Amino acid sequence: MGMEKQHSMEDENSEYLYHPDILKKLDFGKSPAKFNPCISAAHPGEDWMVVRPLQRADYDKGFLQLLSQLTSTGSISRKQFDERFTQMKSAGGYYVTVIEDKRISKIIGAATLTIEQKFIHNCSVRGRLEDVVVNDTYRGKQLGKLIVVTVSLLAQELGCYKMSLDCKDKLIKFYESLGYKLEPGNSNAMNMR
Amino acid sequence: MGMEKQHSMEDENSEYLYHPDILKKLDFGKSPAKFNPCISAAHPGEDWMVVRPLQRADYDKGFLQLLSQLTSTGSISRKQFDERFTQMKSAGGYYVTVIEDKRISKIIGAATLTIEQKFIHNCSVRGRLEDVVVNDTYRGKQLGKLIVVTVSLLAQELGCYKMSLDCKDKLIKFYESLGYKLEPGNSNAMNMR
Numbered sequence: 316m317g318m319e320k321q322h323s324m325e326d327e328n329s330e331y332l333y334h335p336d337i338l339k340k341l342d343f344g345k346s347p348a349k350f351n352p353c354i355s356a357a358h359p360g361e362d363w364m365v366v367r368p369l370q371r372a373d374y375d376k377g378f379l380q381l382l383s384q385l386t387s388t389g390s391i392s393r394k395q396f397d398e399r400f401t402q403m404k405s406a407g408g409y410y411v412t413v414i415e416d417k418r419i420s421k422i423i424g425a426a427t428l429t430i431e432q433k434f435i436h437n438c439s440v441r442g443r444l445e446d447v448v449v450n451d452t453y454r455g456k457q458l459g460k461l462i463v464v465t466v467s468l469l470a471q472e473l474g475c476y477k478m479s480l481d482c483k484d485k486l487i488k489f490y491e492s493l494g495y496k497l498e499p500g501n502s503n504a505m506n507m508r
Numbered sequence: 509m510g511m512e513k514q515h516s517m518e519d520e521n522s523e524y525l526y527h528p529d530i531l532k533k534l535d536f537g538k539s540p541a542k543f544n545p546c547i548s549a550a551h552p553g554e555d556w557m558v559v560r561p562l563q564r565a566d567y568d569k570g571f572l573q574l575l576s577q578l579t580s581t582g583s584i585s586r587k588q589f590d591e592r593f594t595q596m597k598s599a600g601g602y603y604v605t606v607i608e609d610k611r612i613s614k615i616i617g618a619a620t621l622t623i624e625q626k627f628i629h630n631c632s633v634r635g636r637l638e639d640v641v642v643n644d645t646y647r648g649k650q651l652g653k654l655i656v657v658t659v660s661l662l663a664q665e666l667g668c669y670k671m672s673l674d675c676k677d678k679l680i681k682f683y684e685s686l687g688y689k690l691e692p693g694n695s696n697a698m699n700m701r
Contacts, residue, residue, distance in 0.1 A: 388627065484693050506672050
């Protein structure tokens with residue numbers, strides 16, 4: 316009984332937000348990004364590194380601490396995290412993707428693809444890149460490029476007619492190098508808070 | 509039997525994408541937008557006009573024809589429309605909102621609020637304004653302002669910490685008058701197609 320219970324808790328913790336196999340299929344040759352050396356989601360360059368969907372267990376692997384390097388996360392309890400994970404999974408369209416350093420069981424990079432269902436373009440879908448963050452003690456490993464290209468190729472794989480992002484001025488060149496464009500006369504991101 | 513069947517079909521056609529009562533609660537006094545004369549979602553200024561959630565029956569009320577004034581919609585069958593409506597409703601977070609001219613049973617304005625679930629900001633939610641379109645033969649009725657303010661207040665009502673949109677240069681002033689801002693150094697919308 317004890318063993319069984321532990322086993323089922325492990326299963327629950329290793330539950331993915333979306334099916335991990337889709338990341339193995341991504342063709343990094345289709346991206347305009349230049350990697351040196353050549354890496355991909357399936358082969359991220361170090362054997363202690365893995366690119367995969369968010370898991371429930373990532374609450375204990377520093378996922379929220381990493382996000383807090385990006386913006387305020389507040390104090391999120393395990394229950395809140397679990398509920399949000401469940402809500403995202405049941406709604407569908409949430410592809411939170413992470414890079415783990417398996418030597419220390421820590422999340423060191425993350426980016427989210429969200430998929431928005433449309434009526435336009437023959438009931439098409441549109442992708443959005445959100446909440447990109449990389450632990451900056453891992454500089455030189457191309458992790459920013461790796462995580463962004465991963466979710467960008469994932470958007471293509473899922474049939475998005477367009478993938479969009481909002482960014483600061485200083486990040487324009489980085490995203491241009493990955494294939495994103497400012498469209499003349501039509502590139503304003505406005506907010507109301 | 510015949511009567512009953514007809515009745516249930518009517519029920520199905522009048523099915524809303526989201527609960528219409530929430531639109532009645534919106535306080536237009538909270539918006540920085542100036543209306544002249546004063547109108548709101550509950551009182552859109554003409555007794556033949558109604559602001560409400562998208563309904564299944566809107567397939568027959570020119571909703572897609574209106575959208576095609578905005579961009580390509582392709583040729584969407586009733587089955588495709590129904591499936592997308594069902595998918596949006598079951599996923600949750602899709603607030604497609606329309607204005608109908610009840611004299612002729614036609615949709616004359618539309619805007620979509622989508623709600624994105626986040627981990628950041630204490631598992632908060634973010635709103636996005638999408639696919640705004642108004643039939644331009646109804647100029648002078650403030651319909652553009654009416655539909656955008658409606659979904660912007662709806663985003664607030666639903667607890668969004670931020671409401672975002674992408675727009676063309678020529679629309680910046682319009683959205684500024686409704687409370688949206690370009691944030692210095694952080695207002696770039698980029699796309700990959």
